Amino acid sequence: MEIKTKDxxxxxxxxxxILISLIPIILGAIYFFGWRTLVLMSVVTSFGILTEYAFKRKRNQPVSEAVIVTSILFTLTLPVSIPFWVAIVGIIFGVIFATEVFGGYGFNVFNPALVARTFLYICFPQYITVAWNAPSAGFPGGFASYITPAIETITQATPLKQTVPISQLFWGNVSGSMGETSAFLIMIAAIILLVTKAIDWQLLLSPLVGFIGMSAVSILIAPAKAPSIQYGLLSGAFLMLAVFFVTDGSTAPKTVEGKWIYGILIGTITVIIRVFGIFVGGAMFAVLIMNTFVPIMDEGIKYLKEQQRKQVSL
Known part of the structure; x- marks a missing residue:
């Protein structure tokens, strides 16, 4: 519930x-990739707040705390070495064109952090798909450095097709976007969100059902292209998308049936894009595609329910 104050x-x-649930992931990102994580996050968050403030001040309204969450989530989907100006352009674009043009938080059709990330993925792919840094190991890890050494041999968005042990994908000591490498930390965040009732369990479970089901089918259809189910789940940022973006209450369906259809289709489309398409980042496209159909999906389900009630009453 949102409460307007004079603050x-x-x-x-x-x-x-949500911010509390992100603390383990943020600390993990600093450990794996260095303090530039926090510096970049601070810069992005500042520009995200200023962008929303530019719109809110005209209506004499306070800035939403949602823009802080948007900025942090967006930052965690980026490589640690991305130039500051690229990240700034991304968050400004996301806040304006995915939130403010719809009337502000709560009226947006698309998740602004995901729109910002997709914008950079399409317009500045050289900073999103090739500039990676090696993860640190041991103690104190990245807490003793500003940024970890660069890797120049990886040419894809996430370590989806690399020969990386499952254990590394689980714990997170693998190159990739700052907040997306550790399945363990993302799972901790999911537990926090579920315990505090910050997310709907149906929206969390349904994409996993769709992903696992379609992964099994793709392994049968195209075994040479499809990764194993567990490898696919732990790589390519799918868990991060499932926990924080599919469960976004402002862009997800409100009906129970809609939540299951929405999530299952996101998981299914993710696998289809990954295995049969040209983009590794299938999950982010899948969420945005389904965001488009949420309003008509909810209205369609409500209409069908109303028709059923009328038939029963006859």
Whole structure:
């Protein structure tokens, strides 16, 4: 529930729960890739807040705490070495064209962090798909460095097709976007969100069902192209998308049936794009595709239910 105050920020308890769940992932990102993670996050968040403020001040309204969550999530989907100006362009684009043009938070059709990331993926692929850094190991890890050494041999968005042990994908000591490498930390965040009732379990489970089902089918159809189910789940940022983006209440369906259809199709489309398409980042496209159909999906389900009630009453 959003409560307007005279303060600069609008108090949003739901967003604060998400911020708490992100703490382990943020600390993990610093450990794996260095303190530039926090510096980049601070810069992106500042510009995200300023962008929303430019719109809110005209209506004499407080800035939503949702923009802080948007900025942090967006930053965690980026490589640690991305230039500051590229990240700034991304967050400004996301806040304006995915939130403010729809009337602000709560009215947006698309998740702004995901729109910002997709914008950079398409317009500045050289900074998103080739500039990776090696993960640190041991103690104190990245806490003792500004940024870890660069890797110049990887030419894809995430380590989806690399020969990486499952254990590394689980713990997170693999190159990739700052907050997407550790399945373990993402699972901790998911537990926090579920315990605090910050996300809907149906929206969390349904994409996993769709992903696992379609992965099994793709292994039968195209075994040479399809990775194993466990490898696919732990790589390519799918868990991050499932926990934080599929469960976004402002862009997800409100009906129970819609939530299951929405999530299952996201998981299914993710696998189809990954295995049979040309983009490794299938999950982010899958979420945005399904965001488009959420309004008509909910209205269609409500209409069908109403028709069923009328038939029963006859």
């Amino acid at each position: 600069f920020f609008m108090k949003q308890n739901h967003m604060r729960k």
